[in-house]
Amino acid sequence: MPLENFILNRLKGCVLVKFRKSPPNIVKLRFEKELEYQVWGNHLLRLTWTFVAMVMMVELAIFAFKKLNGGAENTEEYLLIYIAAPTLISVSILAVTHAVSRRLLARGQYSTQAYLYLFCLSLLCFMLALAHNAVPVVYVIFIFPVLLALIYIDDKLLRGVFCLNFFLYLLYIGGLYLAYGHTQWIRKPDFVNVLTAAALILAGYMSAKMSLRRQNSLVYSIICAHELTKMDSFTGLYNHAAFYEKLSARIQEYHQSFRPFSLIVMDIDDFKQVNDQNGHDAGDKIIMTLVSCIKANLREDEIACRYGGEEFTIVTNRVPDEDFALAESIRRSFEEAARRIGHQPSATVSIGIARYDAKRFGARRQFFSAADEALYAAKRSGKNHTLVWREDISVFNIQRT
Numbered sequence: 001m002p003l004e005n006f007i008l009n010r011l012k013g014c015v016l017v018k019f020r021k022s023p024p025n026i027v028k029l030r031f032e033k034e035l036e037y038q039v040w041g042n043h044l045l046r047l048t049w050t051f052v053a054m055v056m057m058v059e060l061a062i063f064a065f066k067k068l069n070g071g072a073e074n075t076e077e078y079l080l081i082y083i084a085a086p087t088l089i090s091v092s093i094l095a096v097t098h099a100v101s102r103r104l105l106a107r108g109q110y111s112t113q114a115y116l117y118l119f120c121l122s123l124l125c126f127m128l129a130l131a132h133n134a135v136p137v138v139y140v141i142f143i144f145p146v147l148l149a150l151i152y153i154d155d156k157l158l159r160g161v162f163c164l165n166f167f168l169y170l171l172y173i174g175g176l177y178l179a180y181g182h183t184q185w186i187r188k189p190d191f192v193n194v195l196t197a198a199a200l201i202l203a204g205y206m207s208a209k210m211s212l213r214r215q216n217s218l219v220y221s222i223i224c225a226h227e228l229t230k231m232d233s234f235t236g237l238y239n240h241a242a243f244y245e246k247l248s249a250r251i252q253e254y255h256q257s258f259r260p261f262s263l264i265v266m267d268i269d270d271f272k273q274v275n276d277q278n279g280h281d282a283g284d285k286i287i288m289t290l291v292s293c294i295k296a297n298l299r300e301d302e303i304a305c306r307y308g309g310e311e312f313t314i315v316t317n318r319v320p321d322e323d324f325a326l327a328e329s330i331r332r333s334f335e336e337a338a339r340r341i342g343h344q345p346s347a348t349v350s351i352g353i354a355r356y357d358a359k360r361f362g363a364r365r366q367f368f369s370a371a372d373e374a375l376y377a378a379k380r381s382g383k384n385h386t387l388v389w390r391e392d393i394s395v396f397n398i399q400r401t
Contacts, residue, residue, distance in 0.1 A: 040151050044117045052090045059083045086131045090124055118161045121145045126168050133176055134187040139197030142169045143204035150208050162205040232306040235291045243305035243313055247364045250315050262323040265371040266351040268310040269383040286347050293334045327351045327386045348384035
């Protein structure tokens, strides 16, 4: 689907945060704007420089046309008011903006940089409107930065830019009324034109806001649909494919932050016998009982997946011993819950844990294999155990309570 691919590529900085207490198909879209702000900020800065250059060339063209046709304007005054002064001020604003933006970029303050660029553009529009105050149509130029703010897909930024430009518009109109009569190049604004321009600016903002909401709704729907392909429809946990994606992401994060994490792999003991003796409905009930125990023990930053059948995985940031305590809590609560629902003998689960070590586990498959090896060592030891992987796993020391 071209549209879906386009939007997914357009939003490479997006992060999907799943609410643990919400249904599995409910996700919240949150934008990580660093790359997005930087790319669009560079485009906006180039656009602003182009805008200043085009205005200067248009002014020169108008001046040349009027002189060729016997225009009555004073040459020095025209060059000063309409070309030299606006261009000098505009270039100064852009130079300061460029210098400040480089510092913000070095500090990683990309969102602040976006505000700075749009503030700079708003000031340039103010300068252009002031220089051409005799032309009523120039009043609506204040909507230009508001429409450009749409590229960031940020409602807060859009609202801030609108408030800034509407304030500048009111300041501009008020300044024209106060300065009228004190200088000949200031024209008194017509009240109807002032109200019309204000209405157009407000209408432009409302249209931009509706467009932004529609865009966010479309993106949200597509990302939700994309995320659903990673979910196990029966349990509401992440599926097999999503597990390896999440594990790879966590390994990459480890190499950047060196924050320790563990992988827990668990498998319901003798699950085939449960299905054979009690039927698949009973087996499904046992699976959902384990899923409930897993969800009840997880933190918001932990990821649970259904690896396949009756096997489940958890990626946790808990430190050693705490990861073991988590696994034991799930094991005990599941055993008790299975007993309460009348399953005799009580269903149990065996669990293996591997703690990530970059020197030992180069790839995700090796890391998973270690946790899986610990799981099956726990099963060989008599089942209903939790075992932490170690290099001498063949002569393991069972941790049991």
